[in-house]
Amino acid sequence: MERCRLVFCGSGGQGIVTAAIILAEAAAIHDGLEAVQSQSYGAAARGGVTRSDIIISDSEINFPKVVQPNILVCLTQESFTQFYSILRPGGLMLLDSDLVEPGMRVEARQYKLPMQRTVQQEIGTNVVLNLCMLGALLCLRPVVTKESVLEVVKKRFSERFLQMNEKALELGWSLAQESAPSSGDQRGSAPRPTH
Amino acid sequence: MALQDYIRSRFFPHIWCVGCGHGTALNALLRAVETLGLDPSDIVMVSGIGCSSRMPGYVDFHTLHTLHGRALAFATGTKMSKPELTVLVPMGDGDALAIGGNHFIHACRRNIDITAIVLNNRIYGMTGGQFSPLSGPGVVATTAPYSTYDPAFDVMRLAVGAGASFAARGSTYHVVELQQLLVKAISHKGFSVIEVLSPCPTHFGRRNQQGDSVEMLEWLKANTAKLGSKAAEENPELITRGIFVEDERPEYCEQYERILEQAREG
């Protein structure tokens, strides 16, 4: 596979880092790939901008940070503003439609999905927003298999939280399946500016 | 065991001045150990830096002479790693309560089974007579040539406030009483603080017109009284001696044993 570089960003408490770890672990442990995950954060445990970098590859990864991601996920307006410009031209951008309003043209295949609203409605909590995001991402770009992610999720969460996390993952998957790039781009077509 | 068997006579003479109270305190301490019938191989003495901190060199226990103020931190590691050991920590007043103040209050708070012996001569002796946090106001010292205006800690109130489950004060004039207090302090299960008023004729007495060691001992006799005694009640200016607190409270190493059990059971 080609080396895939991802950046997840949002605010502290949204589970950005957990989602990144789950994805990278699924690649490293279950899909037999190489993966590295790191994060940067400020002093605040809640709020503030959190960013996590993931690289997935079939060969050894030395430099572990992402300079220009192929995939950028933004779950807050603040993190979008800070990081939208690092996305590789033609890359994939996944946003929460209620939490981020791009308000500008970004040369990317941009997906805006109501992920937080959906988990709130269907599951009754937004603590599983991160798993919903992962589900959507995997549908749009299968960097690892959904089965591998489910394996990691099973290992990671206690019985009490397992079901809601699995459900969130499936919800995200379905949201993405029904969606099209907000610009009207078709999946897989040549990238062009949106908005 | 005979008392002299607790001594490393190979390393004598000791460094203490003529008339220093620390030798008397050591004598009382060794008699307390003898009374309790402790095996010297079960005792670790840990000290910091200062005149009193030279004590471990002279006693035939496992001895650890560490850094200024840090004795209780080293001792905490020793005790936690081998709780069956008896850990004794002689400290000076500056060592225990200036540079070592933080370790002192945290050792009190944990209530770890260590005996802290604060040898209080109200002065930094080894470095040449500077004032300490136990000097109190109106004392002449090399760093207070016009006399001190720093208030002093009350070691007993500090220890009790910080959580020590045993706190007592004695003096090197009242040697038999001191020995009895030390027996109680060492046998107490939990953190015990014992403050020993110990004269420093060289640096404190000389600068503060307290005379020689005999006069300083007489001062201790005249200016202290037993806790709860009539003399103490009638004259609140007197420094009280005796046991200020003796509580049964969960001991730190025993509490850790519970954590070990809990973790084993998963």
Place this chain on the structure above:
Amino acid sequence: MTNKTNNKIAFVQGNEVCAEAALYAGAGFYAGYPITPSSEIMEHMARRMPAMGRRFLQMEDEIASLAAIIGASLTGHKVMTATSGPGFSLMQETLGFAIMAEIPCVIVNVQRGGPSTGLPTQAAQGDVYQARWGTHGDHAVIALTASNNQDLFEMTVEAFNMAETYRTPVIVLIDEVIGHLREKLQMPDPDELEVVKRLRTAVPHGVDYHPYLPREDGRLPMSDFGDKHRYNVTGLYHNMWGFPTTDPGVIDGLIHHLIDKIENNLHQITRYKEYYLSDADCVLISYGCSARSALHIVKNRRQRGMKLGLLELQTLWPFPAGLVREKCSGAQHIVVVEMNMGQVVHEVKRAVDHPERVYLANRVDGEFITPTNIKNVLRVIMGRGV
């Protein structure tokens, strides 16, 4: 894609690797004080040690933490503490005590940006000289580092082995990037890596035991506090019984022993890795996280036929000057890659035959040094073709 699961492969953070390796090496006692970016080491120990019947203690500060593990080392435990810059600064006096009293212990410093509180959550490698010279007085010290999980596991075990072998504190000097980076770890089998046991005295009870009289091979067998040999331990210059002395002959002997036991074993203590050095006309020298960026650029430029090589140092102190000199002997350019204003670069300049060929590629803004940062320096040195 294969879908194989290997139970021995874990996807973990460097800090967890360091803690797990310490447990593998037999750490029986840990004391610490929380500080970013090292806290995960302490948290991992807090979880794991009680379940293994081992002892864990949270102290009131870093001074007390190092003091406590020294107190525990003397009762016979292998011991560790972990911290970051500000805590490592606080530990310096106590580190000197461990050197002087020859107490085996391991201190992990997960470096962050300094000086002072600096950059708590960001990477730097500014404590290399502090590890060497932070405590006062002449002394020798061992400091190891690593650039990935697998090496970090091995180096942490090595740190314990060297601490026991040479009766000295050993510093594991990693950084925020390595501490927080998650990647694979192939967990070694229980007997896969060598684990050095504490050397205890064979002197029987009742016979005079000299705790500070080195054997002919320079090693000092220990006796645990609580056993039958009772002796004195002090931070003052001391004689063979551990009793304080000002005898010039004894003092001279002790300072030489403290330094010689480490400097004379440089070849045994030196750990390194090399990549493409045999024909390299430009040698990069790096360590810790920076070595990852250096290796990236080396591999990348090799594909274009550039004769670039990398010497990755894992032993920083004692500095392997002979090794550096040998590996750089054929190089036209030597570039030290590190995240500070220049620390190892000075040691390299002192080591090589042509110090004028030594350059520094660094980054000190809290961001991880990138392959592009290194490439830009190479461009300046070697011309536009890089």
